[in-house]
Structures are given as C-alpha cells and as structure tokens.
Amino acid sequence: MNRRKFTKNSIKGLATAAIGTMSGNLLVSCGNSVQSNIKLTASIPMPIQVVIDDVGWWSGKDGSLYQEPYRTGINRNHVIADYKAIIDLGKGLGIRPQAAMVLGEWDRQNILRNVPHSTWMGENWDNSKWVGPWLDETADMITANQQHFEITVHGLGHEWWTNGKFSRAEWADDEGIMRPKEILEQHLDAYAAIMHQNKLGELPKSFVPNAFRHSFGVTKGNDISLAELIMNRGFTYINTPFESMFNREAVQHGIFGVDSGIITVDRGTDIFDWNVIGPKPEHGITGPTCGLHWPNLLHEDPERNAEIVQGWVDLLAPYNERQDTMLAKNSVFFQKQLAHHMVSKIEVKDNELKLDFSEAQKLGTIVSNNELTVNVTSDKNIAFSSDTIQIESVNSTKQADSILYKLNLKLSDQPMASISFKSNT
Ligand SMILES: [Zn+2]
Numbered sequence: 001m002n003r004r005k006f007t008k009n010s011i012k013g014l015a016t017a018a019i020g021t022m023s024g025n026l027l028v029s030c031g032n033s034v035q036s037n038i039k040l041t042a043s044i045p046m047p048i049q050v051v052i053d054d055v056g057w058w059s060g061k062d063g064s065l066y067q068e069p070y071r072t073g074i075n076r077n078h079v080i081a082d083y084k085a086i087i088d089l090g091k092g093l094g095i096r097p098q099a100a101m102v103l104g105e106w107d108r109q110n111i112l113r114n115v116p117h118s119t120w121m122g123e124n125w126d127n128s129k130w131v132g133p134w135l136d137e138t139a140d141m142i143t144a145n146q147q148h149f150e151i152t153v154h155g156l157g158h159e160w161w162t163n164g165k166f167s168r169a170e171w172a173d174d175e176g177i178m179r180p181k182e183i184l185e186q187h188l189d190a191y192a193a194i195m196h197q198n199k200l201g202e203l204p205k206s207f208v209p210n211a212f213r214h215s216f217g218v219t220k221g222n223d224i225s226l227a228e229l230i231m232n233r234g235f236t237y238i239n240t241p242f243e244s245m246f247n248r249e250a251v252q253h254g255i256f257g258v259d260s261g262i263i264t265v266d267r268g269t270d271i272f273d274w275n276v277i278g279p280k281p282e283h284g285i286t287g288p289t290c291g292l293h294w295p296n297l298l299h300e301d302p303e304r305n306a307e308i309v310q311g312w313v314d315l316l317a318p319y320n321e322r323q324d325t326m327l328a329k330n331s332v333f334f335q336k337q338l339a340h341h342m343v344s345k346i347e348v349k350d351n352e353l354k355l356d357f358s359e360a361q362k363l364g365t366i367v368s369n370n371e372l373t374v375n376v377t378s379d380k381n382i383a384f385s386s387d388t389i390q391i392e393s394v395n396s397t398k399q400a401d402s403i404l405y406k407l408n409l410k411l412s413d414q415p416m417a418s419i420s421f422k423s424n425t
Helices: 003-010 014-031 080-093 133-144 181-197 226-231 302-321 331-343
Strands: 040-043 046-055 098-102 150-155 160-162 165-167 237-240 256-259 262-266 289-293 325-327 345-349 352-356 371-378 382-385 390-398 403-410 416-423
Touching (some): 046 080, 046 302, 046 331, 080 133, 080 302, 150 181, 181 226, 226 237, 226 262, 262 331, 331 371, 352 371, 371 382, 382 403
Parallel strands (some): 046 098, 046 289, 046 325
Antiparallel strands (some): 040 371, 256 262, 345 352, 371 403, 390 403
C-alpha cells in the first residue's frame, strides 16, 4: 500500500480507483497526526479479511468442458485435510477465514433433483458417490473449529443449467442480471436444507456470488436486488470484485457500498488465478480482501497442505504489525472496522486522540454496537485513558525504535470521543 502502488493502481481504471481512495484515506489518517511532547501517530487501520472460494467440492475435476461445473481444477478428490488447511490458516493467524462454499456435493438426499437449474443432471441428480463417512468427519471438524472457519454461501452447483447445458452463473447471468427470484429462493432453501442435512448450522450471513456475476442494486426484469433477496434471509454482507460488478458506479464509499442495507465490499484482485495449485505467495495484497480459491491454499499431495498454508501465514502475519493495517478476527469485525476506516476520522491534538464517528453513524446498523481498533505508534511508553469511550484493552508490540499500541475500543452511540495519553515512564 505504498505510494508507488497507489499511483500504479490509480491508472488502472474504475475498480482500482476504489483502492486509490482507500490508500488516500490511509494517508490522511496518518497525516492527521501531529507531534506533541510525545512523538505519536494514530490511525484507524484497514482490516484484512481472507475469503476462499469454491470450497465444498469432493471432486476436484474442472468439468467445464463437458457441462459439469468449474470445480477446483485440482487433479484429485478433496479430503478432510483440505478443510483442515483453512482451519490451520485461521489458527496460524488468529482469524476466521471465510470459506465460500458450494454445497451440491454435500447433498445426502438428492434434494437438488427438485431444484431447477441447480445441476447438470437435472431431475436425475444422483450424488450417492459423494455420500460417505467423510461428510460427518468434515462437518464435525468444521463445527468444532467455528472460530477459524466461517461458511459463506457461494452456491449449490456454481453454474446455471438449462437442459443439461450451463451458463454462468448460478445467481446472475453474464450481464449481471439476477436469475428469477422465485428460483433463487429455492436455491437458498436448498442451501439451508443441505446445511441441516450435514448439521452445519443455519444459513450463513455472508455471500460471495459465483463467477463474480453480480450487480449492485436492482437489475432489468426484477423488482428487488439480490442484496435485498438475501437480506430478507438474514444476510448482512457480500464480498465481490467491483471490477466485474455491474452498476458499480452506484457504490457510495469507494471500497464498499450499501445495497439494500447489505454491505458490499470490493474484493479487488486476487494474487493468484482460481486454478493455481500450491503457490508460494510472494506479492502483497492490494486491498482489504485477501481473495483466494481453494487450490491456492492446497498442495497436490494433501499431506503436504501445511507447507502451502505456512506460505500464507508468512505473507499475512506482518499486516498485523503495521500502523496502517490489521488482520480482522472475523468477517463481522471486518465489515465494521472497514466502514470506520473509510469514513470515521482520527486526529491527534495536544495530548489527546480525537475521534469522530458522525459519518459512520449515518450508515446505521452496518456499524452499530461495534468494536473498533485504533493503532497508535509512539516513541515512548504511554498510557491511555478516556471518559468518553470504553477502552477494552491495549496491546503493545515493541518495534525497532517505537512501540505499536492496538487500542480495542467499545463504541457507544456518541458521535465524538477523545482519548488522553501521557508518558508512562
Ligand atoms: Zn467460485
């Protein structure tokens, strides 16, 4: 997120303009800081959330050449160790990665026979070959590790089949036009039913449109948006690249928008293509979402998945040690921290941090009742106190010639707050 990257991104067009805005905000946050007798800078760090697509297949085969789904493209079946890789990534970083799951191959009762456009077999759908003890084993492991594995809806079959032939994709077509809502309701019902079959819990609250076919707002021939359709089911958040999102010009806050009360976050550009198996990530991320596809986290030999996971831990861990970024502990924290990062203000005045949440409060429930992290870098040991905001905890890390403090705050409904700091030596 340095200047050079900002400049480079800003000439690449509309989608990266959002990243430009974000970088601008970062610079403003830091630039607001002034020196008092203590040398100190403060910012509302950009949160980073890991989102992993196309989790859930048992077959790895890319079937797109013969009217089966684009799966993961890995030349073997998926195994429980592939799910464990996600949990291990979460444990390694203290985060809860989103697994954007396709659940068709978890259907124990062939209910997709009765769900139009959901599979290549139509009414003859037969999933018996993928029904076995691995379903219970994997579901149990996911349930026991929920702090490090969030199920996000991606789809049933990933594509949209008509008479055995697919088009892209399940929730919207190539023009971003939402599929007929009555049928999508059936797809959501089936998704919830397959979760229940496998004791995976209730319908999730987060959503990644498959093949990134998506529109912001209502599309031609429809009376509600996809965002509203899923909001009615309790969803709160969509993550998708704005570069391929239709009607992106309606997005209100650069890197995120609010569509029928649902926060929609720009995924930006993934580091790797969807079918790159077991890479070693060496380039940093360019925005708040670290987007992957499942094979990007896996080894061809599942017993060696840990080697690939370690590469991602090594890449991402340093973002928690910076003034301007942090790893989100889960996607709910992520949404709220991101909104504040973009619209709330922080500045240093005399021996106080002044916080202004008035713009964030206009966003309503998206940021209500939330926690917030503020990062402070100081050349001295300092102590913080406040009468206007609750400081839940302060963590400090010694760095080369400074100390990085992370203040975890509990927000009230007050639009302004201030935090005093003084030398603690
Ligand atoms: Zn996908």
